[in-house]
Amino acid sequence: MEDQFKVKVNEELEYQLNLEDLSSLDALATSPTSYHVLVDSKPFTAQILQSDFHKKSYEIKINSNTYSITIEDKLDLLIDQMGFALSSARNISSIEAPMPGLILEISVEVGQEVQEDDPLLILEAMKMENVITSPRAGIIKSIQVSQGDAVDKDNLLIEFE
Numbered sequence: 001m002e003d004q005f006k007v008k009v010n011e012e013l014e015y016q017l018n019l020e021d022l023s024s025l026d027a028l029a030t031s032p033t034s035y036h037v038l039v040d041s042k043p044f045t046a047q048i049l050q051s052d053f054h055k056k057s058y059e060i061k062i063n064s065n066t067y068s069i070t071i072e073d074k075l076d077l078l079i080d081q082m083g084f085a086l087s088s089a090r091n092i093s094s095i096e097a098p099m100p101g102l103i104l105e106i107s108v109e110v111g112q113e114v115q116e117d118d119p120l121l122i123l124e125a126m127k128m129e130n131v132i133t134s135p136r137a138g139i140i141k142s143i144q145v146s147q148g149d150a151v152d153k154d155n156l157l158i159e160f161e
Contacts, residue, residue, distance in 0.1 A: 003019050003073070005071055025037070033049075034046065044063055056070055094160065095120065095158040103149045106143060108121070113138070115134065119131050144156045
């Protein structure tokens with residue numbers, strides 16, 4: 001089965017994309033967060049303003065317009081098709097590094113109570129700062145990294161009580 005993606009723009013427009021669509025995209029990185037894109041020979045400047053790796057959501061500025069983008073991959077689409085709701089965030093007991101990178105900042109302390117979507121730390125990866133947010137409300141049990149630490153993918157970062 002070919003990889004499929006559903007891209008929602010501003011919660012109004014939906015696009016179905018596959019790997020072939022993505023590989024035919026004519027985009028050139030001009031900085032870690034900016035791209036020069038050609039569509040039907042028309043140039044566009046695209047800039048990533050915010051990204052949330054866990055929620056697969058992004059805020060992108062194209063020319064002078066800002067768009068909120070969410071992406072659903074093959075697994076998300078299958079779960080949707082089967083009628084299951086994702087409630088696994090409530091059961092998460094730890095946060096692992098989604099990619100290799102450098103810990104730039106830790107925003108919480110052991111014993112601190114956090115709410116869903118509160119910022120926990122900033123992970124720099126591929127010259128982009130990724131804010132890792134809390135997937136649920138809870139209390140921080142332990143922090144396994146320090147500011148300035150280099151981490152590998154799947155390294156344990158934070159545990160919840």
